[in-house]
Amino acid sequence: MSFAELLDHVGGMGRFQIIYAILLAIPVFMMASHNLLQNFTAATSEHHCHVHININNTPYTNLTGKLAAKDLLRVSVPIDSNQQPEKCHRFVTMQWQLLDSNAIVTNLTELETEPCADGWVYDKSIFTSTIITEVRESSAGNRLGKGY
Structure with missing residues (x-):
């Protein structure tokens, strides 16, 4: 049946x-x-490492308050193959010579980098908040003791 x-x-x-x-x-x-x-x-916005400004022992101490955000980003975060800021690495020390248009930098890949330790900065022009940015910002805040 x-x-x-x-x-x-x-x-x-x-x-x-x-x-x-x-x-x-x-x-x-x-x-x-x-x-x-x-x-x-769950959209992933464009992002890069949080920029840490260490103005001690730099020749540009008086300029850090006057530099544009893109210039500060240029001296702190390496550029990837798409000419965008690297998403997961930053320079260990500020690379002030990258601002000088007359300076000759032979190989940017030899400059010392480190993984993002202080969290990320997200482009919020398309998505103001996503679950990806919320989780990453809260985990970075907990790790640093900041309570985002």
Whole structure:
């Protein structure tokens, strides 16, 4: 005896089976929207290491308050192959010579770098907040004792 024959034998598809199927379908429809939500809340924004400014023993001590953000980023974070700031590394010491247009820098890959230790800075022009930025900022804040 097949399932179709058994269903016909007990009375076919009745009101109970229809209500039961509808009630089971409601959570399935909710899960579809929940799965699509990840496309928006888990977006990864452009980011780079948090810049630490160590002005001790530098010839540009009087300029650090006057430099543009992109110049400070240039001397603290290496540039990747796409001419964008490196996402996971920063220079160990500020590379002030990179601001001098007349300076000759032979090989930028030989400059000493370190992993991001103080967290990241995110570009918030597209997404002001995502679960990725929230988790990373809170974990960096806990590690540094800052309570973001």
